[in-house]
Amino acid sequence: MDIQTLTLLIVGASFLLYIGIAIWARAGSTQDFYVAGGGVHPVANGMATAADWMSAASFISMAGLISFMGYDGGVYLMGWTGGYVLLALCLAPYLRKFGKFTVPDFVGDRYYSQLARTVAVVCAIFVSFTYVAGQMRGVGVVFSRFLEVDITTGVIIGMGVVFFYAVLGGMKGITYTQVAQYCVLIFAYIVPAVFISLMMTGHVFPQLGFGATVTGSETYLLDKLDGLSTELGFNEYTNGSKSMVDVFFITAALMVGTAGLPHVIVRFFTVPKVRDARKSAGWALLFIAVLYTTAPAIGAFARVNMIETINGPESTGTAYAEAPSWITNWEKTGLIKWEDKNQDGKMFYSGDERNEMKVDRDIIVLANPEIANLPNWVIALVAAGGVAAALSTSAGLLLVISTSVSHDLLKRNLMPQITDRQELFYARLAAAVAIVIAGYLGINPPGFVAQVVAFAFGLAASSFFPAIIMGIFSKKMNKEGAIAGMLSGITFTALYIIYFKFINPAANVPENWFFGISPEGIGTLGMILNFVVAIAVNKATGDAPEEVQEMVESIRFPKGAGGAQAH
Template identity: 70%
Template sequence: MEVQTWTYILVGVTFSIYIGIAFWAKAGSTKEFYVAGGGVSPLANGMATAADWMSAASFISMAGLISFMGYDGTVYLMGWTGGYVLLALLLAPYLRKFGKFTVPDFIGDRYYSQFARTVAVICALIVSFTYVAGQMRGVGVVFSRFLEVDINTGVYIGIAIVFFYAVLGGMKGITYTQVAQYCILIFAFMVPAFFISMQLTGSPIPQIGLGSKIVGTDIYLLEKLDKLTTELGFTEYTTGSKSMVDVFAITAALMFGTAGLPHVIVRFFTVPRVKDARISAGYALLFIAVLYTTAPAVAAFVRTNLIETVNGQAYSEMPDWFSKWEKTGLISFEDKGADGLVHYSGNASTNELTIDPDIIVLANPEIAQLPAWVIALVASGGLAAALSTAAGLLLVISTAVSHDLLKKQLKPNISEKGELLAARISAAVAVIMAGYFGINPPGFVAAVVALAFGFAAASFFPAIILGIFSKRMNREGAVCGMIVGLLSMVFYMLRFKFNLFGPTTPEDWWFGISPEGFGMIAMIINLLVSITVSSFTPAPPITVQEMVEHLRYPKGTG
């Protein structure tokens, strides 16, 4: 069968599973809609957390970034993985013990302020909408190539599917859908990695293949890749071009941003006990490690195959996958030399090939000439990754509006049925807005997601970490810190990412730090403002201080 036929079959089967789970796990109460009733097992929650966190950026874009950026691209690998460890150790158990539905819920109660809750809602909406734009863009990329529709139509299809199971099932439906999506996305990511590792290095384990010699030669894979890239005018693959300051800043921003992501934090409210939150965090880390330890190998494999497949070849004789990706606009050729040959180069004046990093993982099995069913499997895995995270983000947006704004502030006497209806309506509106951002994204998937992590680091992380470990931190400090941190990040992004105040170059960056890394600076600003303001304003009430102290002690210690 052809790739498109296989794609229709596999995508149809997986979508049927998602819809079936949504019917089976339909939420009947606000607790089921917000936190799946609080009864999810640690193993299931670990798989759901992994799927929720490993978004389109992890599945589709991260290996592509490493493939093109080489050593520099590993900042995403280190930042996202390190951030999860930070979240699992420092935040998850304490927030589960607090026992609320959302991050704004924690901030509103911990800082005894409705205004603090409102600021947290605004931060949650900004982070979630920025993040979800990348997911919907990922959905559009997959559909545009494998179902041969334009990207916008692909986004519309993705909206319809997410709308169905997110609005109907809430967190209960999303949780069990994400368990299925994890199984699909990890299988889809690993199968071509096994095949290609065997082809290139003779080792079926990609992690070992990355450090092995190429079959039939005495040359190591990375040694050959370094030679290929430098010959074409690119930076040596295993040597970075970014400054150490920027590498550190991006890694830190991604780490602290991960620990402040509301759609990941809420996952730890779905288990019955604090102990289960710790166990599910451990499971999730193991499940995440499977993909994250494989991504560098996939990046090196596809970079090697891509260069050898396209460079110096006649454009008229390009393989079938090349012309199909050309139709999506994500790869393009300009015959500058008028010789009919494709010249791929690191020199902008002579380079004739433009490749979007988002296609690398999706095109990987086609470039390696793997069977049609493997190519279709990767498509279904990419959709699973994007849809799982999109659903989690949409739930955060929904609960921020229905629970934190409506129930906690505007209409405290609203019935449970009314609140559930409001949650579903706000989820529906959020899906539509997410579709708009997917059609008009501010960049490629991983870059957009990196900005979302910067917003989370700049706003939530200091408020949460100080709220858990500092009895002296008060509402004035937390609110001022969140506002100043978020505004710092917004200004820097508008100034240097979107050039709102005039053209800029990397030489204009403050301290040599890129917009993706400025979240670290904004987080430090937030911390300094929070601590300074709280030092000059009244201490929190005794009841709040006792609550903070109670959070930090395990049950049964007295």
């Protein structure tokens, strides 16, 4: 059976599963729509959290980054993994004890201010839309190749599926759909990795194959990659080219950005008790580790296979007329391009003026089974996994946008008199509008998938993280300080990213960066600015009221249930 037919069958079956779960778990109240009724088991919530957090950037783009960047790509691996540990240990139990529906809900009540709530809503929507653009782009990349449609059509298909189960099921439908999506995406990620590890190194575990010798040779895989990379004009694979300052700032931005992502934080409001929030955080870390420890191996395997396939075993090039099918298949999507510079009819891939191939880094995981000549069913399975990763996170982000509008902006601010039924209607309407905007951003993205997601983490780091961490651990922090900090942090970070990525991209080089910090890492500086401004304004305007300080004291010792409740 051909790849397209198998892809239609496997992806179609997964869609039916997701839609069936959404119908079964249909939200009947705002409690169901926002926090799944607050009764999700810790293991199920851990699995759903892992799927929510492991987006298209993790599944599709991260191994591609490592494959193309080598050592430098490790910052994404370290930052996202470390960030989840920070979230699990420092934030999740305390926010669960506070017992609200959303991050803006926490900010508004903790800082006793509707203005603080509104600023948090704006930040949540801004961060979520930036993040969801990368997810919808990932859906488009998958469909453009495996359904042989253009990226625009692929994004529209993804919009339709997300619309159905996010708008209908809310958090309850999304939670159980994400459990299924985790099973699909992790199986799809591990199966080809095991196959390729066995073929290249003889090890069944890719994590061991990554550090082993190549089959039939005394050469270690990474030594072979280093040799290929330097021979072809690339940086040595196991040595980084980024400055230590930039590596630190990118890693920190991804870490604290993870801890400030509203769609991940809200998952800890769906469990019955604070103890369950801690347990689900531990389970999620275990489920996440399965994929994240495999990604470097996939990146290395794919890099070796791709170079040898394009350049031939003697590194003299491969005749385009004899190009393997994966190259011609991906050419149709526009994500691989060949320019015959020396008119010899051969393809050649390098990091210098000899290069004739443009290969989009977002295709590496999806193309990996084809490059390694694995069976068609494995290729189709990977397509289903990529779609599951992108859709799971998209749904969580869209829910954050819809609840920010319906609950935080309307119910808690502009229209407090609306009924529970009206609030649910506005939540679904907001989700529908958000899907349309997200689709547009997916069709016209501001960068490749992981880069767009890195921007979202930077924005979350510079806006939410200081407000949340000070809201929990600083009793005296007042509303004036929190509002000033959030506004200054996100404004500085957003303007820096917009300038270098959109206004003057030609200037986006290390010598022009502020302190040598790239746009991907500037969120850390924005976070520092947020803390400094918030503390300075707090000193100038006085401490928070006594009753607020007592409330903060109570959530610092998360022993109670703290059930989320509608207002």
